[in-house]
Amino acid sequence: MPTYIVAAAAGRLHSDMKRAIASGITKSHSDSTGAQSFFAQVIFQDIADGNHYLGGSPLRSDQIFVHGHIRAGRTLQQKQLLLERIVAVVVDAAKTSSRHVWVYLSDLSPSQMVEFGKVLPEPGSEAQWLQAMSEEERQFLYGLGLEGAKSP
Numbered sequence: 001m002p003t004y005i006v007a008a009a010a011g012r013l014h015s016d017m018k019r020a021i022a023s024g025i026t027k028s029h030s031d032s033t034g035a036q037s038f039f040a041q042v043i044f045q046d047i048a049d050g051n052h053y054l055g056g057s058p059l060r061s062d063q064i065f066v067h068g069h070i071r072a073g074r075t076l077q078q079k080q081l082l083l084e085r086i087v088a089v090v091v092d093a094a095k096t097s098s099r100h101v102w103v104y105l106s107d108l109s110p111s112q113m114v115e116f117g118k119v120l121p122e123p124g125s126e127a128q129w130l131q132a133m134s135e136e137e138r139q140f141l142y143g144l145g146l147e148g149a150k151s152p
Contacts, residue, residue: 001039001071001113001120002029006090008064010046017093018044024089025066032082033074035126038144039115062100064090072107073123079105116141 004025006013013021022042030037052059066086074082083103090101110120116137121129130138 001035001115002033002041002068004029004040004042004066004068004086005045006042006064006066007045007047008094009052009059009062010048012046012062012064013044013094017095020093021090024093025068025086028082028085028089029068029070032078032085033070033123035123038141039126062096064094064096064101066090066101066103068103068105069108070105071110071113071120071123073110074107 006018006021006025022044025042026037026040029035029040050058052063054061054063068082068086070079070082083105086103087098087101090096090103091098094101110122113120116133118129118133130141133141
C-alpha cells in the first residue's frame with residue numbers, strides 16, 4: 001500500500017542505515033495509520049554525483065528525500081504524525097540534521113491501486129480486504145516473515 005522512495009547521494013546511506021530507515025518508516029506508517037506493516041515498502045535510490053540540483057545549481061548539502069505514496073483517506077493528524085516520525089527516523093539512522101531531511105506525502109485513491117493482485121481497500125477496511133482473499137493468498141501475506149504480518 002504505501003511506497004516510500006528514499007533518495008540520497010550515492011554512497012551516503014550504508015546498508016545498516018538503510019535497514020534502520022526502512023524498519024523505522026514501516027513502523028511509523030503502521031503506528032500512525034493502523035495498517036499492517038507488511039503492506040509498506042521502502043525503495044532506496046542512489047543519486048549519482050552531478051545528477052541532483054537545487055535552485056539550478058549542483059546540490060552541495062546532505063539532503064535526504066523521502067517521497068511517500070500513501071492511500072488517500074488519512075486524517076491530517078495521522079499525516080502530520082507520520083511526517084514527524086519519518087523525519088525523526090531518518091535523522092537518527094542517517095546521523096544528520098532535520099534540516100537535511102525533506103519528506104513529501106502524496107495521497108493516491110485506493111480504487112486506483114492494485115497490490116497483491118487486488119484493488120486496495122479504503123483506509124480502515126484492511127481486515128475485510130484480507131478476509132475476502134483466499135486462504136492461500138492470506139497465508140502468502142502472513143508468510144512474508146515481516147513484523148506485523150500476523151493473522152487477525
